[in-house]
Amino acid sequence: MSSRPVGSVTRGTTNPNRLRRMDRWIAAVHAPVLRRADDPVAVDLGYGAAPWTAVELLHRLRTVAPRARVVGVEIDPARVAAAAPYACEGLAFRHGGFEVPLPGRPVLIRAANVLRQYDESEVAAVWRRLCARLAPEGLLVEGTCDEVGRRHVWVALGPEGPRTVTFAARLATLERPSDLAERLPKALIHRNVPGEPVHAFLRDFDRAWASAAPYASYGARQRWMRAVGELRAGGWPVLDRPVRWRQGEVTMAWEALAPVG
Known part of the structure; x- marks a missing residue:
C-alpha cells in the first residue's frame, strides 16, 4: 500500500x-x-x-x-x-x-x-x-x-x-419525493435533467406521490408506501419490500437510474 x-x-x-x-x-x-x-x-x-x-x-x-x-x-x-x-x-x-x-x-x-x-x-x-x-x-x-x-x-x-x-x-418533513434530489450522490446529482433516468424517476415519483394524496389522511408513511407501490406497478424496478418502505425508504436497481452514456 x-x-x-x-x-x-x-x-x-x-x-x-x-x-x-x-x-x-x-x-x-x-x-x-x-x-x-x-x-x-x-x-x-x-x-x-x-x-x-x-x-x-x-x-x-x-x-x-x-x-x-x-x-x-x-x-x-x-x-x-x-x-x-x-x-x-x-x-x-x-x-x-x-x-x-x-x-x-x-x-x-x-x-x-x-x-x-x-x-x-x-x-x-x-x-x-x-x-x-x-x-x-x-x-x-x-x-x-x-x-x-x-x-x-x-x-x-x-x-x-x-x-x-x-x-x-424522514417523511414528516418531505413535501414531495423530488426534494431528495438535492441529496443525490455525486454520480447522479448533475444528472437530474431531462433525458436522464434519475430525472424521469423523480418525476414519476412526484406523480405517484400526488396520486397517493388521499392516503395522507392516514399519515405520510401510508402515502409513501402507496406511491412506491404505484412506481413498481408502473414498471420501475423497485427491489425492496414494504417492510423497508415503512422506514421511508425505496431501493432501485442501479441500471435503472445510471447516467446516460
Whole structure:
C-alpha cells in the first residue's frame, strides 16, 4: 500500500445520529454477510472532524453482528488524533484515504458525504479503488445526506460495481419525493435533467406521490408506501419490500437510474 493517503481533506462536518438511516439499511440488508464473515470489519471512511459516526456504526452493527469491528479512516491526521480517546474494544482509528489502510479486506466500507466534494469525473475511479479493497462478499455504501440526516440517498456497490440506489427520508418533513434530489450522490446529482433516468424517476415519483394524496389522511408513511407501490406497478424496478418502505425508504436497481452514456 502507498504510504501517502489517497484523496483530499474534506470539510469534515458531522453531527450525532446523522447517518442513522444509512446505518439501519446496512444492518438490515448486510447482516448475514457480517455474521458469517471470519473477521467482520467495517470501515467508516472520512468520518470527519468528530468520531460520532464511527461510534454509532459500531453500536448499530453489533445489534445484528456481535463480532463486528469498525475502523474509522480519516485523511486529516489531526482528526485521527482527536478521535483516539474514543477508541475501544472493536473500534479503532487510522490515518488514510481511498487506499483504505487495513491489512485485510473489509466486508463493509461506508463513505458518507465524502465524494460530494469531488468532481463527478473522479467518482468512477474512486468507486473502482474502493470496490477493489472489499472482501468477496463486501459492500461499499456511498452517498450524501443533509446535516441532520433527514434526507439521504446512497449507492450500494459490490466488488463488481454499483448495484442499487436507495432514497430515504424522514417523511414528516418531505413535501414531495423530488426534494431528495438535492441529496443525490455525486454520480447522479448533475444528472437530474431531462433525458436522464434519475430525472424521469423523480418525476414519476412526484406523480405517484400526488396520486397517493388521499392516503395522507392516514399519515405520510401510508402515502409513501402507496406511491412506491404505484412506481413498481408502473414498471420501475423497485427491489425492496414494504417492510423497508415503512422506514421511508425505496431501493432501485442501479441500471435503472445510471447516467446516460
